[in-house]
Amino acid sequence: MSSITATGTIPAAEPAEKNYLNVTTTFKSWALTHDHKRIGVMYLVTIAIFFAVGSLMAGLIRAELTSPTGNFLESETYNKVFTAHGVIMIFWVLLAAVPGILGNFVIPLMIGARDVAFPRLNLLSYYFFVGGGLLAIAAVLSGGVDTGWTFYVPYASLYSNSQVGLAVTGAFLAGFSSIFTAVNFIVTVHKMRAPGMTWFRLPLFIWSAYATSLIVVLGTPVVAITLMMMLAERTLHIGFFSPELGGDPVLFQHLFWFYSHPAVYIMILPSFGVQSELLAAFSRKRVFGYHFVAFSSLAIAVLGFLVWGHHMFVSSQSMYQGVVFSLITFLIAVPTAVKIFNWTSTIYKGTVRLHAPMIYAISFMGLFIIGGLTGLYLSTMSTDIHLTNTYFVVAHFHYVMVGGAITGLLGGIHYWWPKMFGKMYPDRLAQITAIIVFLGFNLTFFPQFIVGWLGMPRRYHYYYLEPQFQPYNIMSSMGASILGLGFLITGGYLIWSLKFGAKATSNPWGAHGLEWTIPSPPDLHNFPTTPIVTDDVYDYEALDAAGLSGGVVAPQGVS
């Protein structure tokens, strides 16, 4: 126990068996809940389903690309499959996963709050998310969308004969969902911190969630407007973007990337926060350079708004504009590098325990280093001419989005799973699975760097004029099978643990932080009394000295 609750009541007095999961059990009590923890669990279930659908689409893509002439899909279908993969994974998995699942669940717990600032808005946000998602699924089932997730005009506005309207409206709703969540987090972090929880005692997950929320609130309205303009052009023939109607297609790209580049940071920053939590907890050491890590999140949030044009070096934007965008893009590499170095130094002289979440944290380091560094090839303007729109870009952003964001999500889920459900998963199996995921991921996406450098354009269904691409595509598809297996095992043992897992104690990892001072799973009201924070963030020395949770050898209940 890191901080002092109001009195000396230490969790020995756990409320008998009643927790947020079983306090009420009716469907209505879940569907209309205002409890941030239940909403977090609902996000978890929903996003797991979307992730499964998106992964299935990825599987189809990889199966198709093993042969230069495809295997079983028509080109039109293939285009719809990769669009569905991109749209679902970006709008209904990556943008919402860490904030929706982990953010909702742990932010109030970490800052000692009863709930988020606006619980009803939080529920509304969930239903916007689901509603948008259902529209997207409806778009897929009623014929699909073939525009690619970027909805570039004039193809999406005037040429595509597919369910663009449904999908775009779905994305629009999902955007509102993330705005609601972001507003909620910003206000929660400002107004709901427990006494003594000063800004610099906030865990770094809170800092990154806060920075993310700022980006969401400032950026998402722009993409919402842009998508509406595109729909207006499509349905009402109001010429914003299509030259046939007097518009400018490059304007769409500017507006789209003004949001969608910061959106990359919306997806990755929360996982940066998770990464800081994991490294501190499993090195039993304060995150090195806490202030630098915290402020680098804000620096990334601010600079992230000034680099969108690096998606457009060869789009016919002004050359001088491109030079400025390239320069700022290189600047944003610095706060990112600072984070990497600080995380590495966190492990130095720590007391490392290689439980599954830590394996994910190490895996994150490896994958994100590759993902981040390959961004340099794309921000270097001359190499970008050759590499843009090729599989090099696909590999780069999968290293960042899956290797970074999803690995962070998996690490975070494994870390907080005992707190969420009060059960332990089999740690050894989870460690092995984390390594399977790491290896499968690399086998899937590393060959794509090479095939992209060789010149294979992305979104290609056939490559029968370039059979030399095939060996790399086969490697990639083999890796995807391993990766898929890893995800299946993960889902399997997590579900298994719900029924058969050993009971988790309040602090199975011996970690520092308010969320570990309350029972697992927490009571409906989180804290019996408002906690008063008296110690520093990640103060493992004090924790050990107090002998409260220190010296934990293995998480109790690990099978």
Add this chain to the structure above:
Amino acid sequence: MGNFPLAPPQASEFAHQIDPLFYALTAVCVFFGGITFLVVIYFSLRYKRGTKADRSNPKHEHLPLEISWSIFPLILALVFFWFGAKQFIYAKTPPKDAMEIYVVGKQWMWHIQHAESGVRENNTLHVPIGRPVKLTMISQDVLHAFYIPEFRIQYHVVPGRYTQSWFTATKPGTYHLFCAMYCGTQHSEMGGYVYAMKPDDYAQWIKNGGNDPQPQTLVERGGSIYTKMACEGCHTEKDTIHGPSLYSLYGKTRRFTDGTTAVADDAYIRESIYKPDAKIVAGYIDTMSPYVSGTQPGAISEEDMLALVAYIKTLGTTNMPLDKSLSGTQRGVTPNSKVPGSARVTAVGALGFEKDNPEANRLRNGKPAVGALGSEN
């Protein structure tokens, strides 16, 4: 490493410029990225719980360290920024004496016209080596991107505005032309080959009017389809256990397993390819898989079918083309094909040529596409 090429060929002046930068980036990334990850692994094992390691005086903040690991990457980043921007500006500034070529992109083909001679070509680009070539490009419909990986050039082809790109080819050879910006159903088939030629060859090619130096007859084209589809794998000059010979087939009466007979005419040949199980020659079983009618790979379009039937009709007759360059071991189409022009015809075939997207027309309310070069309309 024959099956695993690690770099695309360098065939332009620009390739020789950016590749060193690419490899320098790779060296820096592998070195620093590799070191950092190894350090992470090393620390994780060195300071694993239970190991005897010096954990005294752990530091939590260290300003000089923070400053140095901010400044050092910054300097490195600025170096790469500088060279990248410089090369990009070079790549965006075509020399004044460059030879001009006009490009129109449309779903899903490239129309190309050589300004000096007026020679046109579709889905191919012939250029002389050693001479700067400036491309002026525009799209007739959606966004496209003109991409020649071996030259390291790519630029978007945008409706409603001209964009430019330029290059100087340095090595004669056959290279790839791709559309790199997603443009709809047949995006991945919008492309063809770039032929970098010695100046004399290029001059000769222009003098010939740029046409395929060996224009193909229907029968010849059918022959290359026959080869591409590997019909000879089963149907050889003599009957085999895999399939009956097609030699001297045309006009003969065929007897089938169900006792019926039919005269082998055009319709019969066509049916036997699209629906092989409709009539099975006596003594054989149904092993041939049907071919789909269409333009996707593996399918045979009606246009190709006409050629194929024309070719099969000549088998075993005096009209049979003896050009063995069209058959033999060539399976599928490779960039190094000796007959790239004809290969291109079979590969792209009927899919591109002037086939409009009716839905696009509907959505456009029949408005004409804008911005196309006058000469191309």
